[in-house]
Amino acid sequence: MISRNDCIQMDQADDLANLKNEFSLPDNVIYLDGNSLGARPKAALTRAQEVVTQEWGMDLIRSWNKAGWFDLPSRLGDQLAPLIGAGRDEVVVTDSTSINLFKALAAALHMQAAQAQTASRRVIVTERSNFPTDVYIAQGLSRWLDRGYHLRLVDAPEDLHAAIDRDVAVVMLTHVNYRSGHLLDMKTLTAHAHAQGAMMIWDLAHSAGALPVALNDANADFAVGCTYKYLNGGPGSPAFIWVAPKHQTQFSHPLSGWWGHATPFTMDPRFTPDPGIRRALCGTQPIVSLAMVQAGLDVFAKTNIEALRRKSLALSDLFIELVEARCAAHPLALVTPRNHAQRGSHVSITHPQGYAVMQALIARSVIGDYREPEIMRFGLTPLYLGFTDVWDAVEVLRDILDRQDFNANQSRDAVT
Numbered sequence: 001m002i003s004r005n006d007c008i009q010m011d012q013a014d015d016l017a018n019l020k021n022e023f024s025l026p027d028n029v030i031y032l033d034g035n036s037l038g039a040r041p042k043a044a045l046t047r048a049q050e051v052v053t054q055e056w057g058m059d060l061i062r063s064w065n066k067a068g069w070f071d072l073p074s075r076l077g078d079q080l081a082p083l084i085g086a087g088r089d090e091v092v093v094t095d096s097t098s099i100n101l102f103k104a105l106a107a108a109l110h111m112q113a114a115q116a117q118t119a120s121r122r123v124i125v126t127e128r129s130n131f132p133t134d135v136y137i138a139q140g141l142s143r144w145l146d147r148g149y150h151l152r153l154v155d156a157p158e159d160l161h162a163a164i165d166r167d168v169a170v171v172m173l174t175h176v177n178y179r180s181g182h183l184l185d186m187k188t189l190t191a192h193a194h195a196q197g198a199m200m201i202w203d204l205a206h207s208a209g210a211l212p213v214a215l216n217d218a219n220a221d222f223a224v225g226c227t228y229k230y231l232n233g234g235p236g237s238p239a240f241i242w243v244a245p246k247h248q249t250q251f252s253h254p255l256s257g258w259w260g261h262a263t264p265f266t267m268d269p270r271f272t273p274d275p276g277i278r279r280a281l282c283g284t285q286p287i288v289s290l291a292m293v294q295a296g297l298d299v300f301a302k303t304n305i306e307a308l309r310r311k312s313l314a315l316s317d318l319f320i321e322l323v324e325a326r327c328a329a330h331p332l333a334l335v336t337p338r339n340h341a342q343r344g345s346h347v348s349i350t351h352p353q354g355y356a357v358m359q360a361l362i363a364r365s366v367i368g369d370y371r372e373p374e375i376m377r378f379g380l381t382p383l384y385l386g387f388t389d390v391w392d393a394v395e396v397l398r399d400i401l402d403r404q405d406f407n408a409n410q411s412r413d414a415v416t
């Protein structure tokens, strides 16, 4: 069995170990929640100071031009694009994932309704276990359109193929499931959706910055995702939206605000969409928060996503192996697939007292989170975690379980 010393040696041999220095993390905390809120890049503080004191404080309104605030959604989109297999002028960083999904779904339904072969289709396919906001947005939009659109909720990844048939207008899937950590095969599912005449939207919330994504190669239609998880943009930092180049001129969504206009400062009462990806914008962006996204993205310029993926899988393999070996006496069950091709960058494990056990871990500075039902989630973020951290985290888990050192009557916080 792997020892702590082995882990120390693995850290010493790890080319990516230095990247941890790019982040500010409290001493003695083992942070296993980068899948929900990424750690703070050190550069974020300097950047925030610059934006607040110089750009806002001194340059005031001039910063929309001088500091490039107005172009920031596109500049950051271009910087993010290579991480998701997209090109220049294909991505903007803006709004929230929920809102971007609304735009993408509205645009996809609109495009399908405009084609004779697909106009009568009314089914939107997603997974029942998708992150609830995705399901809610699709339900909300369907209700609002009032044209009979409805969701087909699929219960298991292996049932997706059969559920995507010729009644389907749009398939809307999350690449890595927030709860199970299950990674879907983007290329195969996209090809199948297209073969059935459906359009394909991917939510990359748990894959952007966590593993290589190849949107153009997979021939996907639209994608959205957030920047506050593996991209380390900060709490509530704006999300992104990608529109395949071939769809950009038809991409039309109902949130046609002035930032999506071709010439916003002509103040024309008629809406003429920007010819390119900026038509996906709506209105004024939270510049201070948006500026932090750059600090997160800059870290990726110092490494590459393939190397990060290799380390992420090595960390999650180690975590699974150690939990199974050291906590074998306890009622734990692995939810996340063992197969690398089906695993994202977090590992989910159930325990009947999952919430209480997670609170006990957090009290001992091993920070993960909890999702219903009974799931403890552990994010294995290769940018700032080492192999010894994994060993130490499992040791704390073992100790808590062996000594039953958790409070089964633990009351729930608002955020779990």
Ligand SMILES: Cc1ncc(COP(=O)(O)O)c(C=O)c1O
Residues within 6 Å of the ligand: 096, 097, 098, 099, 131, 133, 134, 174, 178, 203, 205, 206, 226, 239
């Ligand atoms: C798959 C997925 N989509 C969307 C979201 C969140 O969307 P929003 O940032 O709009 O709250 C999350 C997590 O919060 C998520 O896991």
Ligand SMILES: Nc1ccccc1C(=O)C[C@H](N)C(=O)O
Residues within 6 Å of the ligand: 035, 036, 037, 131, 178, 179, 205, 371, 415
């Ligand atoms: N945005 C948040 C705000 C508060 C608490 C959690 C989140 C998350 O991002 C949850 C995450 N999407 C999840 O996979 O559970």
